[in-house]
Each structure stands twice: as C-alpha cells, then as structure tokens.
Amino acid sequence: MNEIDGVSIKKLIGEYGTPLFVVSAKILRNNFKKFRQEFSNKYPKVEVAYSYKANYLLGVIDLIHKEGGLAEVASGFEYEIARKIGVPGKSIVFNGPYKRNQELKRAIEDGAIINVDNKYELELIEDIASDINKPVEIGIRINTDVGIHQLPDRFGFNLESGEALEVVNSCCEKRRLRIAGLHIHLTSYVVQPGEFENFIPAKNIKLIWPKSSEMHRSASERLVKFAQQIRNRFGVTLKYLDMGGGFPDEDSLTPYVRAVVEPILDVFKNDEPLLILEPGRAIVKNAVHLITTVVDVKEMTNEKRRVTLDAGINLLPTSLWSLQEFEVVTNSNENLKETMVYGPLCLQTDIVGIVKLPELKIGDNIIIKNIGAYNIPQSSSFIFPRPFIVLIDDGDLKVLRRAESIDAMLA
Numbered sequence: 001m002n003e004i005d006g007v008s009i010k011k012l013i014g015e016y017g018t019p020l021f022v023v024s025a026k027i028l029r030n031n032f033k034k035f036r037q038e039f040s041n042k043y044p045k046v047e048v049a050y051s052y053k054a055n056y057l058l059g060v061i062d063l064i065h066k067e068g069g070l071a072e073v074a075s076g077f078e079y080e081i082a083r084k085i086g087v088p089g090k091s092i093v094f095n096g097p098y099k100r101n102q103e104l105k106r107a108i109e110d111g112a113i114i115n116v117d118n119k120y121e122l123e124l125i126e127d128i129a130s131d132i133n134k135p136v137e138i139g140i141r142i143n144t145d146v147g148i149h150q151l152p153d154r155f156g157f158n159l160e161s162g163e164a165l166e167v168v169n170s171c172c173e174k175r176r177l178r179i180a181g182l183h184i185h186l187t188s189y190v191v192q193p194g195e196f197e198n199f200i201p202a203k204n205i206k207l208i209w210p211k212s213s214e215m216h217r218s219a220s221e222r223l224v225k226f227a228q229q230i231r232n233r234f235g236v237t238l239k240y241l242d243m244g245g246g247f248p249d250e251d252s253l254t255p256y257v258r259a260v261v262e263p264i265l266d267v268f269k270n271d272e273p274l275l276i277l278e279p280g281r282a283i284v285k286n287a288v289h290l291i292t293t294v295v296d297v298k299e300m301t302n303e304k305r306r307v308t309l310d311a312g313i314n315l316l317p318t319s320l321w322s323l324q325e326f327e328v329v330t331n332s333n334e335n336l337k338e339t340m341v342y343g344p345l346c347l348q349t350d351i352v353g354i355v356k357l358p359e360l361k362i363g364d365n366i367i368i369k370n371i372g373a374y375n376i377p378q379s380s381s382f383i384f385p386r387p388f389i390v391l392i393d394d395g396d397l398k399v400l401r402r403a404e405s406i407d408a409m410l411a
C-alpha cells in the first residue's frame with residue numbers, strides 16, 4: 001500500500017506527519033449510496049439515518065447529509081451538532097437512554113423523530129405535551145430476544161414480558177402521546193454475562209459484526225407482529241419502523257436487506273410504513289485509515305518481536321476488543337514474524353494487536369486499515385495529543401480536524 005485514493009502516503013506524511021487519520025470521501029459516498037440503494041431497490045419508502053456515534057467528524061457527517069442521509073443521534077450533544085451544521089429537526093432521529101427535559105422540548109418543537117427508551121422519558125414527554133397542550137408523536141424502542149447472548153437488554157421496552165404492550169396501552173389511554181413508530185437495534189457489542197462477584201465488563205465484551213442476517217429477520221418479524229397487535233387492539237397506525245443499525249458493509253448486504261424487508265412487505269400491503277435504517281459501521285469503517293510510524297523495534301530471542309508505533313489505544317480504543325488490520329508501507333511480505341504491536345503510551349495495556357509482520361526498522365510506516373468506526377469519537381488525549389485528520393476528495397486534501405494544540409487542551 002503506497003497510496004490512498006491516488007494520494008501517495010509519502011506526501012501525506014510529508015505534509016501532516018504521523019500518526020495521521022486519513023478519510024476517503026469516495027468510499028464514504030459510495031458506501032452511503034449503495035446502502036440506501038440496496039434497501040430502496042426492495043422497499044418503497046426508505047430513509048437512512050447515519051449513526052453519529054460511529055464517527056461524527058463534521059467532514060464525515062456533512063458529506064453524508066449532502067448525499068441525503070438523516071442523522072441518528074444518541075444524546076442532546078449529538079443533536080446539537082446536527083442542528084449546528086444545518087440539519088433540520090425533521091431529519092434527525094433522536095435515540096439514547098438519557099435525553100434531558102430541555103433537549104426533548106427542543107426536539108419536539110423541531111419535529112424530530114424521537115424514540116423513547118424508558119418510562120422516565122415517557123413521563124417527561126407527557127409533561128411537555130401537557131405544557132404545550134398538544135399530543136406528541138413518539139416511537140418506542142423495543143427489545144426482544146433474537147438469540148444474541150447478552151445481559152438483559154438495557155435499552156427500551158421488552159416484548160416478551162408484555163412491557164412494550166403495557167406502554168402502548170398506557171399511551172393510548174392517556175392520549176397525550178401518539179405512538180408513531182417502533183424502533184429496534186441489534187447491538188454489535190455484546191457483554192456476556194459473567195460471575196456477579198468481581199465482574200469486569202471489558203473482559204466479557206465481544207464484538208459480533210456482522211451478525212447473522214437471520215437475527216435481523218427475527219427482529220423484523222417480531223416488530224411487524226407487534227405492529228399488527230397494537231393496530232388490532234388499540235387502532236395504532238404506525239408511520240415508521242426503525243430497524244436500527246448493525247449491518248455489514250455493502251459487499252454482503254443483500255441477505256440483510258431481504259431479512260429486514262420481507263417480513264414487513266408480507267404484512268403491510270400498499271400501506272407500508274416508512275422504513276428507517278441507522279447504519280454506522282457499515283458506512284464509515286472502511287473509509288478511514290491511520291498512518292503510523294515505527295518508533296522502536298525489539299527482536300526477542302524466541303523468534304518473536306515487539307514493535308512500538310506512534311499510535312496506540314489512545315487513538316484506537318477498539319483495539320481492546322477487536323482485531324486491527326495492519327499493512328506495512330513499501331515492504332515485502334517476506335520473513336514474517338509474530339509481532340506484538342504496542343502503542344506509545346507508557347502503559348502495559350497499550351496493545352494494538354499481535355500479527356505476523358515482515359522485517360521492520362525504526363521509521364517504517366504501518367497503516368492500520370479500516371478503523372473509521374468508533375475510534376475517532378472515543379479517542380483521547382491520554383499522554384499524547386490527538387493528531388491531524390485529513391480527507392481526500394477527488395485528489396484534493398482537506399483538513400477535517402487540526403492536530404490538538406497544548407493551548408486548546410489546557411484551556
């Protein structure tokens with residue numbers, strides 16, 4: 001790998017140094033368009049709301065909105081980012097387990113799509129509806145057992161226990177809240193149950209991506225069945241079904257599209273609700289790479305090697321629970337040796353991966369590929385400041401975020 005989207009890695013390093021995040025506008029656009037197209041080919045009414053938490057760099061979300069994407073936000077903070085860059089409230093899906101009163105008021109005024117997570121939030125919205133003396137439309141987040149082994153789902157209202165039905169019933173009785181949609185998201189990070197005593201969550205985190213499409217089919221079937229149930233019982237007509245994210249990238253999307261869409265089309269004939277999808281990883285993962293430099297090499301006696309890069313878990317926190325892909329710039333693939341790849345932090349746990357790599361010397365460059373999802377927003381200034389992020393768009397380079405300065409960090 002000598003270049004990214006036609007721009008030589010040497011030139012990128014010459015201008016911005018390393019570590020350096022490089023975003024490909026071409027891949028981002030392509031991912032978004034193909035994702036939407038695949039669903040639109042099979043379903044008449046589709047909106048794709050990009051999940052900000054995967055990567056809310058302004059340059060990334062701006063590009064996605066220009067392609068017609070909505071925003072999926074999980075906090076008042078992310079909501080504010082969307083509004084600041086000019087996304088209208090109607091194009092925002094407001095999710096998340098903690099929405100504050102003022103944030104909900106604003107979202108209601110703006111006409112945003114609000115998916116309610118819990119009973120406290122229902123009460124807040126009821127109070128707002130009473131204050132403004134108008135019913136408020138909401139979606140409710142559903143959780144159901146589709147076979148992902150995880151702790152009891154912390155998000156939304158449970159289907160099997162009757163909790164979700166009870167919530168719809170209570171909204172219909174009180175009449176201040178109108179159920180306009182159902183929302184579900186099948187998590188990709190699973191925290192497997194462990195011993196109660198001394199339970200350390202990170203030890204039990206598993207990334208399951210992509211999940212089997214059958215899980216998405218099961219989620220879709222269950223949501224549709226529930227939609228029929230509340231239509232028959234309470235006369236609720238849904239405007240939308242929001243099937244969340246968790247989808248694979250466009251190369252393997254087809255069975256997932258069918259899994260989501262077929263159960264809906266089987267039941268809704270000519271009165272299909274809007275289908276909302278909230279991809280994050282699928283849009284941004286392979287659109288970002290991190291260029292790093294080898295700053296130390298230790299050949300060990302046991303045929304193993306340790307190398308230190310100038311980027312570690314400060315920039316790639318997902319290394320703690322997922323495998324990274326490494327590629328050495330301008331090097332042969334000979335003499336591969338098991339290599340423990342460390343970051344620069346003065347911390348034993350700063351391990352980016354264990355991989356087979358060819359001979360390496362100080363100053364070599366290694367690209368850590370396809371790291372666009374969940375790293376940049378979770379990166380920190382721990383021990384080292386955060387570096388430049390640049391976008392390549394049709395051969396042009398644009399700085400998306402300047403390297404962090406000491407003054408800005410200490411301010």
Ligand SMILES: Cc1ncc(COP(=O)(O)O)c(C=O)c1O
Pocket residue numbers: 051053054072095185188244245246247278279280281282373
């Ligand atoms: C509600 C919701 N929607 C969408 C997503 C995006 O998921 P992914 O990046 O796996 O597509 C998430 C991620 O956690 C989420 O919580």
